[in-house]
Amino acid sequence: MYHKDTNIGILGDGGWGTTLALVLAGKGYSVSLWGAFPDYVEEIRRKRENVKFLPGFKIPENVRPVSDLSDLCRECHTIILAVPSQYMRGVLQKLKKEKIGNKPLVSVTKGIEVKTLKVMSQVVKEELGKTRFCVVSGPTIAREVALKMPVAASVASSDRKLAAQVRELFATDYFYLFESDDVLGVEIGGSVKNVVAIASGIAEGLGLGSNMRAALFARGVAEMARLGVKMGARRETFMGLSGLGDLATTCLSPHSRNRWLGEEIGKGRKLEQILKETQMVVEGVETARSAVALAKKYKVSMSISQAVYDILFRGQEPRKAITAVMQCASHRELD
Secondary structure (H helix, E strand, O other), X not given: OOOOOOEEEEEOOOHHHHHHHHHHHHOOOEEEEEOOOHHHHHHXXXXXXEOOOEOOOOXXXXXXXXXXXXXXXXXXXXXXEOOOHHHHHHHHHHHHOOOOOOOOEEEOOXXXXXXXXXXXXXXXXXXXXXXXXEEEEOOOOHHHHHOOOOEEEEEEOOOHHHHHHHHHHHOOOOEEEEEEOOHHHHHHHHHHHHHHHHHHHHHHHHOOOHHHHHHHHHHHHHHHHXXXXXXXXOHHHHHOHHHHHHHHHHHHOOOOXXXXXXXXXXXXXXXXXXXXXXXXXXXXXXXXXHHHHHHHHHOOOOHHHHHHHHHHHHOOOHHHHHHOHHHHOOOOOOO
16 A cells, blocks of 8 residues: 555654654655644754754655645645644644545544543544544654654554554554554543653652552553543553553653653642743643543543642642542442
């Protein structure tokens, strides 16, 4: 399906979108990397480096930074959606005006739209109707992938043929994808794990020790699965790469933005102050709002997400909120 002269379009010039551009360019594909801000796109083109979001990596000549969405849609064979979750709908509304036909769409965005409580596959369906769609998600720290360190993730689609084609598109000797048909489960895991990672970071910043972080990790997997099953996903998905695997990386990696934000909160800093220091989107912040709202909607217990929400948006004292998580949980471990 994919030949070396195939052009791949990536919507979103953040760290992950740029990293995937490097992966695909390294395989010989032509890549169009779209950014929403023309001046910064021009800076990337001129410097051949994404200084803001992926500094230290040269962008090869077969990656073409663009700010014209029409140009990208006209040229590309496959469109990768790598914009932050809260901006996805706006970008899709622009995309809807273009003649994309039956081009495959690959979402690599991890988040839940706050206003509608929808994951990205649902947002795509609302805006674009029926499409050839899949989602790629898992333990994928951008910098490690850019350094060509080994990584494995999930590719999920109701279209098995498309999942296999996308797996081959990304396959390298360091990048591996495993197929799934549980799109919702993969998206819920990839989204809610960011909230749990903030909680883990808070515990780290407070100096609560490895035992507490391990408890948050284990209960976090249960929390993701509890919500996912209620929404129609399969429990076993949350034991895989896009659930437990992604949670592990996001809680443990020093390059995790969500864990970093949590650590700063644990050290006593305010959310607004922390967010001013980074130009990157920390998805777990808004997902905390979505997770708490979904817990209420589906009547499930999500004590970790609630604690993070209370700390970030209600001024709850971090130590009190995090240590109370275990007391709020069910006494039955598998509930």
